[in-house]
Amino acid sequence: MTQHRASEEQRPANEGRKAAARNRAALITAAREIYSECGLDAPLSAIARRAGVGQGVLYRHFPDREAVATAVLEENVRQVEQAAAEGEMDLPRVLGVLTWHLTESAAFIGVLHADGAGSPASVPSYARALSERVERALRAHLPDGHRLAAAADDLMIAVAMVSGAVTGPTREQRERRARAAWRLLGVEVGPVRPFTG
Amino acid sequence: MTQHRASEEQRPANEGRKAAARNRAALITAAREIYSECGLDAPLSAIARRAGVGQGVLYRHFPDREAVATAVLEENVRQVEQAAAEGEMDLPRVLGVLTWHLTESAAFIGVLHADGAGSPASVPSYARALSERVERALRAHLPDGHRLAAAADDLMIAVAMVSGAVTGPTREQRERRARAAWRLLGVEVGPVRPFTG
Amino acid sequence: MTQHRASEEQRPANEGRKAAARNRAALITAAREIYSECGLDAPLSAIARRAGVGQGVLYRHFPDREAVATAVLEENVRQVEQAAAEGEMDLPRVLGVLTWHLTESAAFIGVLHADGAGSPASVPSYARALSERVERALRAHLPDGHRLAAAADDLMIAVAMVSGAVTGPTREQRERRARAAWRLLGVEVGPVRPFTG
Amino acid sequence: MTQHRASEEQRPANEGRKAAARNRAALITAAREIYSECGLDAPLSAIARRAGVGQGVLYRHFPDREAVATAVLEENVRQVEQAAAEGEMDLPRVLGVLTWHLTESAAFIGVLHADGAGSPASVPSYARALSERVERALRAHLPDGHRLAAAADDLMIAVAMVSGAVTGPTREQRERRARAAWRLLGVEVGPVRPFTG
DNA sequence: AATGAATGAGGATTCATTCAT
DNA sequence: GATGAATGAATCCTCATTCAT
Numbered sequence: 096m097t098q099h100r101a102s103e104e105q106r107p108a109n110e111g112r113k114a115a116a117r118n119r120a121a122l123i124t125a126a127r128e129i130y131s132e133c134g135l136d137a138p139l140s141a142i143a144r145r146a147g148v149g150q151g152v153l154y155r156h157f158p159d160r161e162a163v164a165t166a167v168l169e170e171n172v173r174q175v176e177q178a179a180a181e182g183e184m185d186l187p188r189v190l191g192v193l194t195w196h197l198t199e200s201a202a203f204i205g206v207l208h209a210d211g212a213g214s215p216a217s218v219p220s221y222a223r224a225l226s227e228r229v230e231r232a233l234r235a236h237l238p239d240g241h242r243l244a245a246a247a248d249d250l251m252i253a254v255a256m257v258s259g260a261v262t263g264p265t266r267e268q269r270e271r272r273a274r275a276a277w278r279l280l281g282v283e284v285g286p287v288r289p290f291t292g
Numbered sequence: 293m294t295q296h297r298a299s300e301e302q303r304p305a306n307e308g309r310k311a312a313a314r315n316r317a318a319l320i321t322a323a324r325e326i327y328s329e330c331g332l333d334a335p336l337s338a339i340a341r342r343a344g345v346g347q348g349v350l351y352r353h354f355p356d357r358e359a360v361a362t363a364v365l366e367e368n369v370r371q372v373e374q375a376a377a378e379g380e381m382d383l384p385r386v387l388g389v390l391t392w393h394l395t396e397s398a399a400f401i402g403v404l405h406a407d408g409a410g411s412p413a414s415v416p417s418y419a420r421a422l423s424e425r426v427e428r429a430l431r432a433h434l435p436d437g438h439r440l441a442a443a444a445d446d447l448m449i450a451v452a453m454v455s456g457a458v459t460g461p462t463r464e465q466r467e468r469r470a471r472a473a474w475r476l477l478g479v480e481v482g483p484v485r486p487f488t489g
Numbered sequence: 490m491t492q493h494r495a496s497e498e499q500r501p502a503n504e505g506r507k508a509a510a511r512n513r514a515a516l517i518t519a520a521r522e523i524y525s526e527c528g529l530d531a532p533l534s535a536i537a538r539r540a541g542v543g544q545g546v547l548y549r550h551f552p553d554r555e556a557v558a559t560a561v562l563e564e565n566v567r568q569v570e571q572a573a574a575e576g577e578m579d580l581p582r583v584l585g586v587l588t589w590h591l592t593e594s595a596a597f598i599g600v601l602h603a604d605g606a607g608s609p610a611s612v613p614s615y616a617r618a619l620s621e622r623v624e625r626a627l628r629a630h631l632p633d634g635h636r637l638a639a640a641a642d643d644l645m646i647a648v649a650m651v652s653g654a655v656t657g658p659t660r661e662q663r664e665r666r667a668r669a670a671w672r673l674l675g676v677e678v679g680p681v682r683p684f685t686g
Numbered sequence: 687m688t689q690h691r692a693s694e695e696q697r698p699a700n701e702g703r704k705a706a707a708r709n710r711a712a713l714i715t716a717a718r719e720i721y722s723e724c725g726l727d728a729p730l731s732a733i734a735r736r737a738g739v740g741q742g743v744l745y746r747h748f749p750d751r752e753a754v755a756t757a758v759l760e761e762n763v764r765q766v767e768q769a770a771a772e773g774e775m776d777l778p779r780v781l782g783v784l785t786w787h788l789t790e791s792a793a794f795i796g797v798l799h800a801d802g803a804g805s806p807a808s809v810p811s812y813a814r815a816l817s818e819r820v821e822r823a824l825r826a827h828l829p830d831g832h833r834l835a836a837a838a839d840d841l842m843i844a845v846a847m848v849s850g851a852v853t854g855p856t857r858e859q860r861e862r863r864a865r866a867a868w869r870l871l872g873v874e875v876g877p878v879r880p881f882t883g
Numbered sequence: 884a885a886t887g888a889a890t891g892a893g894g895a896t897t898c899a900t901t902c903a904t
Numbered sequence: 905g906a907t908g909a910a911t912g913a914a915t916c917c918t919c920a921t922t923c924a925t
Contacts, residue, residue, distance in 0.1 A: 115884070136333065138919060149886040154921070242476075252457045252472050259456015260449045275449050279439075280476055309904060309909055335894055346911045351896070506888055506925060530727065532915060543890045548917070636870075646851045646866050653850015654843050669843050673833075674870055702905055709906085729898055740907040745900070886925085896916080904907085 119156045121146040126167050127200060135164060165225070171196040172225050172232075178290040179232035186236040190277070191285035193233070193254070197261050198269040198287065229254070242281055253280055316353045318343040323364045324397065332361060362422070368393040369422050375487040376429035383433040387474070388482035390430070390451070394458050395466040395484065426451070439478055450477055513550045515540040520561045521594065529558060559619070565590040566619050572684040573626035580630040584671070585679035587627070587648070591655050592663040592681065623648070636675055647674055710747050712737040717758050718791065726755060756816070762787040763816050763823075769881040770823035777827040781868070782876035784824070784845070788852050789860040789878065820845070833872055844871055 125146035129137045139160060143153045157163045178184055178192040230251050243249045260276035261269045270287050277284040322342035326334045336357060340350045354360045375381055375389040427448050440446045457473035458466045467484050474481040519539035523531045533554060537547040551557045572578055572586040624645050637643045654670035655663045664681050671678040716737035720728045730751060734744045748754045769775055769783040821842050834840045851867035852860045861878050868875040 118885085139921090140919070143887095150921085151887070151923085152885060155884075160920080246472065248469070248472060249476060252469055253476055255457045255459065255469075256453035256473050256476065257456070259454070260452045262452065272445070272449055272452075275443065275445060276453050279446060279450055279453065281478070309907080311903090312909055315910080336896095337894065347896080348898085348912070349910055352909065357895090504889080504924070506886080508924090509888055512889080533917090534915065544917080545891070545919085546889055549888070554916090640866065642863070642866060643870060646863055647870060649851045649853065649863075650847035650867050650870065651850070653848070654846045656846065666839070666843055666846075669837065669839060670847050673840060673844055673847065675872070706905070730900090731898070734908095741900085742902085742907060743905080746905075751899080886923105888922105888924090890920100890922080892918105892920095894916100894918085897914085899911100899913095901909105901911080902907105903909090 115156075118146070118148050118152050121148065122153055122156060122163070123166050123170065126163050130164075130167065131200065139163065167200070168222075168225050171200055172228050174290045175229055176232045179235055181290075184236070185285075186233070186238070186241070187283045187285035189233060189236050189285075190282070191287050192290045193229070194257065194270070194273045194277070194284060194287045195289050197258050198266050198273055199289075226251070253282065256280065315343065315345050315349050319345065319350055319353060319360070320363050320367070323360050327361075327364065328397065336360065364397075365419075365422050368397055369425050371487045372426055373429045376432055378487070381433070382482075383430070383435070383438070384480045385482035386430060386433050387479070388484050389487045390426070391454065391467070391470045391474070391481055391484045392486050394455050395463050395470055396486075423448070450479065453477065512540065512542050512546050515542065516547055516550055516557070517560050517564070520557050524558075524561065525594065533557065561594075562616075562619050565594050566622050568684045569623055570626045573629055575684075578630070579679075580627070580632070580635070581677045582679035583627060583630050584676070585681050586684045587623070588651065588664070588667045588671070588678055589681045589683050591652050592660050592667055593683075620645070647676065650674065706747075709737070709739050709743050712739065713744055713747060713754070714757050714761065717754050721755075721758065722791065730754065758791070759813075759816050762791055763819050765881045766820055767823045770826055772881070775827070776876075777824070777829070777832070778874045778876035780824060780827050780876075781873070782878050783881045784820070785848065785861070785864045785868070785875060786878045786880050788849050789857050789864055790880075817842070844873065847871065 122142060126142045129142050129145055133141065139153060140150055142163065143150045146153075153163070157166060174196060175189070175193050178189050233250055233254070237244050237250060243253050257273055257276040257280070260272045263269050263272060273287065274284065319339060323339045326339050326342055330338065336350055337347055339360065340347045343350075350360070354363060371393060372386070372390050375386050430447055430451070434441050434447060440450050454470055454473040454477070457469045460466050460469060470484065471481065516536060519541075520536045523536050523539055527535065533547055534544055536557065537544045540547070547557070551560060568590060569583070569587050572583050627644055627648070631638050631644060637647050651667055651670040651674070654666045657663045657666060667681065668678065713733060717733045720733050720736055724732065730744060731741055733754065734741045737744075744754070748757060765787060766780070766784050769780050824841055824845070828835050828841060834844050848864055848867040848871070851863045854860045854863060864878065865875065
């Protein structure tokens with residue numbers, strides 16, 4: 096928990112620069128909230144409003160609707176990757192982090208389905224890339240004899256299955272169902288929580 | 293206020309009331325296609341166009357967006373119910389019919405998720421009723437000691453899980469993934485095919 | 490779902506935010522004209538077109554149909570209030586200003602009828618508030634022994650009566666009929682003209 | 687109160703003939719109800735539905751929207767004419783009948799305003815004719831020295847004024863306001879009731 | 884770099900009117 | 905004559921996107 100001096104990174108950190116980064120973060124946070132309230136088809140204007148910025152700012156940071164969603168998911172994916180990279184994590188614990196994001200982020204669920212037909216035109220190709228990063232992160236922890244190591248696809252099919260089970264209005268219910276899903280798969284899952292350093 | 297009709301245009305043949313039933317069927321077929329291409333949020337006008345009728349006809353037959361979806365799904369659900377009602381069917385075979393509809397109808401997948409928060413405002417309450425009909429149909433065939441009989445929710449969670457796995461552009465791939473999903477659940481599934489008498 | 494814009498078309502000049510106030514005023518002016526031509530049920534698109542702006546602008550400035558009408562009437566009501574607030578005005582002169590607005594603004598007539606059953610769904614509740622403001626303004630000038638001071642309702646009934654008489658294609662005819670109406674009521678009315686400072 | 691044999695009128699009174707007349711009457715009754723519930727812009731389909739007939743029947747009897755309104759009003763006007771034609775009626779009593787129709791029929795109120803700008807495109811020219819018939823009927827009873835005999839227009843202006851005052855959700859309130867209006871005009875009005883033989 | 888107004892296409896919905904049965 | 909389905913134009917309203925300030 097060392098505190099970096101911002102100035103160590105890039106000297107000219109003037110007001111504009113800092114505000115831009117703050118806006119970007121605010122937009123992503125806002126998008127995450129709006130997505131979970133309204134779904135992935137929420138109006139972009141709602142996201143900008145929630146973030147407290149003009150719509151122009153949104154377009155400055157993200158060229159289009161996809162880019163916003165990608166940025167939101169990017170963070171979920173990165174947390175899974177970071178958890179996976181953490182030395183002392185084993186598969187159950189990494190799955191716990193993954194599951195936390197599944198239960199917390201409607202958008203993240205969407206992206207793991209995003210190769211299918213019927214997906215709503217938004218959430219297109221980039222989802223594939225994100226999905227693969229999740230797979231790599233998980234596979235790094237997959238012991239040879241594991242249930243999900245039998246066939247190449249089994250790992251991600253299992254993740255898709257769990258995400259399919261994650262429904263319901265409250266996070267609590269979604270977590271309960273996610274746990275039930277892992278149990279039905281006979282896969283051990285650790286504490287369902289975000290990754291923290 | 294006033295609604296004109298350019299008087300020179302000749303009105304395209306009114307085919308009379310025989311067409312009513314045909315149109316309704318055409319609308320449902322069109323909706324099924326459009327849904328699988330564009331998702332459940334597809335514009336209703338696209339459905340009407342595909343069916344070769346005016347938008348008014350769609351609204352005559354279905355009061356709102358929900359009614360269209362319901363009509364499409366109704367048929368999937370009914371096939372599962374009919375399969376379940378068939379004397380010589382056992383659970384695997386009923387699951388095979390269910391799975392066939394999962395792989396064939398993107399909309400049908402949607403409906404089994406339909407209690408979720410992030411679901412896009414469409415797919416609302418009626419989905420609950422349809423989902424329950426599916427559950428009843430399956431449960432009638434569930435032997436006491438079955439894997440999915442342990443907890444009350446397990447049955448439908450398993451179905452949701454499989455539906456979560458059913459992605460991909462071609463029906464073949466979707467079927468392959470569905471089979472893999474059932475296998476990971478340790479549940480036997482019969483031939484994946486529609487119910488025919 | 491996705492909103493295209495034909496990329497070859499050049500977007501008609503965005504005149505920037507200076508235009509906002511101008512547009513709002515243009516919309517109100519246009520609405521006043523359109524209302525007097527087509528009645529209060531005129532299509533909003535006609536108002537936008539007349540104002541020379543896109544429909545979105547109308548919706549930006551006025552959330553719904555009511556808000557447009559309110560904005561138009563607001564001005565009529567305010568002029569009556571201002572006339573009433575003017576020190577040297579007596580009742581006849583205030584009635585003259587009221588009458589001028591009755592003869593000039595068909596919409597304003599409508600609002601004074603706006604509690605009726607058969608009124609066409611538009612002209613709803615907000616009209617009540619406007620009507621009460623007019624009443625307060627007039628009553629402040631009503632001498633105790635005045636013809637219209639006998640019963641509580643008489644004042645506004647008289648106004649409604651005059652507004653009922655105000656018909657006809659030209660402002661001149663409407664003014665003539667309004668004067669005749671006040672004469673039949675035995676009420677003195679001053680010069681029929683707008684309030685100017 | 688002699689009972690005529692229908693067959694006295696035109697022998698061939700077959701089922702079709704009778705049904706047609708019945709339908710016409712049902713349509714007018716339905717239109718009157720719908721008008722008073724929804725205003726003059728009510729959908730024609732609502733009228734047909736209320737009358738319990740298909741829309742085609744409506745178009746058989748009435749070529750367009752105007753014709754329906756005219757037919758409804760025709761009856762109001764005729765009652766006033768009949769009252770006026772009745773030997774023992776004096777002006778107050780005829781005005782009572784007129785007032786009854788004003789309070790009972792939103793459509794009838796509309797028609798007396800129907801020459802004005804701002805009238806909603808429907809209710810056009812034929813209203814003029816109906817209005818003149820009302821005027822003739824009343825004028826026949828107007829004594830020479832009567833308040834409303836001073837200027838040529840005074841009679842109909844007074845009627846318009848009263849109709850302007852007739853607002854409110856219940857017939858009772860409308861009648862009360864109508865009476866107040868006549869009182870303000872210093873015109874005596876008899877019992878407010880329909881004309882019966 | 885931020886703001887937020889304007890544009891206008893697109894989708895939903897309603898209804899007048901016609902016409903096969 | 906009656907029925908009621910079909911048509912499609914018109915209206916309402918929402919948003920993605922651009923751009924002057």
